[in-house]
Amino acid sequence: MRIAIRLMLGFFLVLGLALFVVLRVFLNEVEPGTRLAMEDSLIDAAFAYAQLAEPDMKNGTIATGGFAQAMKAYQKARPSAVLWGFPKDQVDTRITIVNAQGTVVFDTRGEALGQDFSRWNDVVRTLRGEYGARSSVEDPKDPDSTVMHVAAPIRDGESIIGALTVSRPNNKLEPYIERSRQRILLGSWVLLGFTLLMGLLFSWWMASSLSRLKGYANAVAGGERAELPRMGRLSGKTEFNDLAQAVERMRLKLEDKAYVERYVHTLTHELKSPLAAIRGAAELLQEPMAEADRQRFAHNIERQTERLQQLIDKLLRLADVEQMRELHDVEPVDLAALTRALLRASEPRLQLKHLRVVDALGAASTTVPGNRFLIAQALQNLIDNAVDFSPEGGTLTLALSRGAQGVEWSVRDEGPGIPDYARDRIFERFYSLPRGEGLEKSSGLGLCFVNEVSALHGGSLQVDNVDGPSGCLARWRLPA
Structure with missing residues (x-):
């Protein structure tokens, strides 16, 4: 497998795994976070409604007073709003009020009047002066029909004379939760695609840089007059540029050694003339001549031979040292x-x-x-x-x-x-x-x-x- 593919797969695998873990955690937090936000808004609404209902509750006119009339009009309201592309044409909030015994005395739907709600967690805790809330299934046959209930106390001085509960179906939030999930998934796929593209570009950059260096090395090895490849702006001050410079220095060293070899060949050729002269002098020495001439020719042969021997020995030692790597x-x-x-x-x-x-x-x-x-x-x-x-x-x-x-x-x-x-x-x-x-x-x-x-x-x-x-x-x- 080529190094570019390995780099790309490794890069994609690591980033994809990290993205998967983060995405999974984020998606698991979308729904709980949305429900907590809704509960927070229901708390504010419950305490606001409890303050408005307090006068009628004290007067015993909670079912017929001004609060009840306002709530009936409230239920008929048509917001005609569009949220994130989803229309909202009705009010989904339900308000129920119980007396100090937990009996329902007001219901915006009118379905639970007279029922005993003292067993519900939101009512019993609120009547005790604690924060009361619950999320219950409205239809036992439909597990998705859960409703969130948040209650607030209705007081007469320091005494709690009732509890007002604001309820809202959880499935009303489902379109917004699903939309958030889809947008997160879409963004994740886009990010993953962008990451893959960056991985491809990064791998291509590395592979192309290595390929140019490989081509240059092969050209030098083949004896061609190759120029040092330009690594581009991305490789201006990276290890690729350092590697290219190192290869160039190696090429120069190799060319120097090749120059020495050529010079040695040339020098060897030049040595033929003095060797021929030495041989000629040696032949002349075999003929009768004056003693002074004979000494002069012999001394010259000895001196030239010694010089040639020293030159050859030094060349051999230099060649041995240059070929050493360690x-x-x-x-x-x-x-x-x-x-x-x-x-x-x-x-x-x-x-x-x-x-x-x-x-x-x-x-x-x-x-x-x-x-x-x-x-x-x-x-x-x-x-x-x-x-x-x-x-x-x-x-x-x-x-x-x-x-x-x-x-x-x-x-x-x-x-x-x-x-x-x-x-x-x-x-x-x-x-x-x-x-x-x-x-x-x-x-x-x-x-x-x-x-x-x-x-x-x-x-x-x-x-x-x-x-x-x-x-x-x-x-x-x-x-x-």
């Missing part, structure tokens, strides 16, 4: 001890240039987690650079420091420093600077190799000129 054989590496071991191995070169080494590495061991072989190769490259660019009789200063961010290893020389035109290019592959009078340029792969090793270890490499007359400082920060 470190292997990680162990604690003592940077101070490893640096001193590398200095001892470089002792002949140091003595040849009469270089003085200042050891500021510290007495305590400073360890970092990493691959010992790669770290040793990187440190050797940095030391070799410092030795090559140092003047005759110069000083090398090696230091180690530990801080909150990790460990910093540094080497400083007293060479000419980095020219301004080369500051931004020293980490480029095959880019190299002259290393002194009479010396050839290096392979231009050393700092590139160190930078790759640093990235594998989560570190950072910085090479810049120092403040002062001359000199260069290489600082390598590694997490501890």
